[in-house]
Amino acid sequence: MPLSARGRQVAGELRGATSGVSAGVLGCEVVRHDELCVGCGRCVSACPTGAMRQDDWFDPAQLFSAPAGTGRGALAAALRRIARHEPSGPFRVPDRIRTFRGILFSADLCAGCGACVRACPTGAVEALPVPVGDVEVAPRGLAPAGAGR
Amino acid sequence: MNVPAVATPEARFPQHRVPEISASGVPVSEVIADSADGERSIVAFLCRECAYSAADAAGNARTSLPPTIRTIMVPCTGRVSPLHLLAALAEGADGVYVGGCLEGQCHYREGNFHALDRVAFVRRLLESVGVEPERAAMFTMSAADTPRFVATARGMDATISRLPRLPRS
Numbered sequence: 001m002p003l004s005a006r007g008r009q010v011a012g013e014l015r016g017a018t019s020g021v022s023a024g025v026l027g028c029e030v031v032r033h034d035e036l037c038v039g040c041g042r043c044v045s046a047c048p049t050g051a052m053r054q055d056d057w058f059d060p061a062q063l064f065s066a067p068a069g070t071g072r073g074a075l076a077a078a079l080r081r082i083a084r085h086e087p088s089g090p091f092r093v094p095d096r097i098r099t100f101r102g103i104l105f106s107a108d109l110c111a112g113c114g115a116c117v118r119a120c121p122t123g124a125v126e127a128l129p130v131p132v133g134d135v136e137v138a139p140r141g142l143a144p145a146g147a148g149r
Numbered sequence: 150m151n152v153p154a155v156a157t158p159e160a161r162f163p164q165h166r167v168p169e170i171s172a173s174g175v176p177v178s179e180v181i182a183d184s185a186d187g188e189r190s191i192v193a194f195l196c197r198e199c200a201y202s203a204a205d206a207a208g209n210a211r212t213s214l215p216p217t218i219r220t221i222m223v224p225c226t227g228r229v230s231p232l233h234l235l236a237a238l239a240e241g242a243d244g245v246y247v248g249g250c251l252e253g254q255c256h257y258r259e260g261n262f263h264a265l266d267r268v269a270f271v272r273r274l275l276e277s278v279g280v281e282p283e284r285a286a287m288f289t290m291s292a293a294d295t296p297r298f299v300a301t302a303r304g305m306d307a308t309i310s311r312l313p314r315l316p317r318s
Binding site for chain 2: 058060063071074075077078079080081082083084085086087088089091092093094095096097100
């Protein structure tokens with residue numbers, strides 16, 4: 001995923017910003033690994049553009065793909081022993097259930113800042129560098145002579 | 150290890166604590182180990198302040214309770230997580246229920262509301278994998294309300310005895 005339109009806009013507004021190619025600089029590609037997500041919502045509160053959102057539904061399939069040794073994995077192991085069929089689709093979670101809420105990611109709103117990646121305690125959000133070919137790299141340093149007068 | 154000549158009440162009725170139940174689930178199978186073949190078992194998580202006192206009073210009054218009920222005392226129903234309920238079902242219980250304080254009378258302010266929502270969550274989770282949601286329930290009662298404790302225990306026993314045994318893989 002190259003830099004989104006919104007990301008390009010934010011990048012253009014920042015003085016001295018380049019379309020960086022390393023994670024942590026504006027312009028990385030954000031990839032979510034739902035099986036590692038524990039639903040803590042830190043990415044949601046860290047997100048400056050509202051691209052990460054916590055919703056009031058939960059998909060049990062996410063539980064079943066959680067790795068063993070985690071709390072969600074233990075829950076899935078217990079559920080798998082008594083299950084009669086594969087989990088059906090998402091359902092609404094009650095009000096006080098916080099850590100079992102689905103997290104929605106909107107690539108259109110994402111500025112690629114990587115704040116969610118640094119906030120995530122389990123490494124469920126990953127920042128990938130944008131392939132260099134996809135980005136129009138602005139020349140660093142001084143503008144070429146004759147420009148901007 | 151010295152074995153006491155006379156079994157102490159603690160040895161005959163071991164106290165099961167919540168953290169032992171969570172991950173491996175072995176103590177839950179211990180809790181229900183004495184149930185006969187074909188007999189269903191129901192694990193009840195009872196809050197120390199209200200439901201457990203009511204259960205205690207029922208015992209002191211020598212009220213007969215369904216033999217399927219196994220009780221586990223918890224400090225507050227807010228301590229019960231979805232994992233406790235599902236681990237009990239996976240380890241051999243046919244039904245689980247949580248007994249807590251009346252709404253608004255939790256000794257830790259809102260633990261029973263957390264438990265209510267967690268039980269509702271577990272019920273939806275069970276429904277999504279084709280298991281009857283009635284196998285998990287939540288009841289609230291005051292510490293003095295022994296008749297309500299007996300009624301809910303008998304009601305839960307009647308509900309579970311109508312359902313087939315829970316198959317486990």
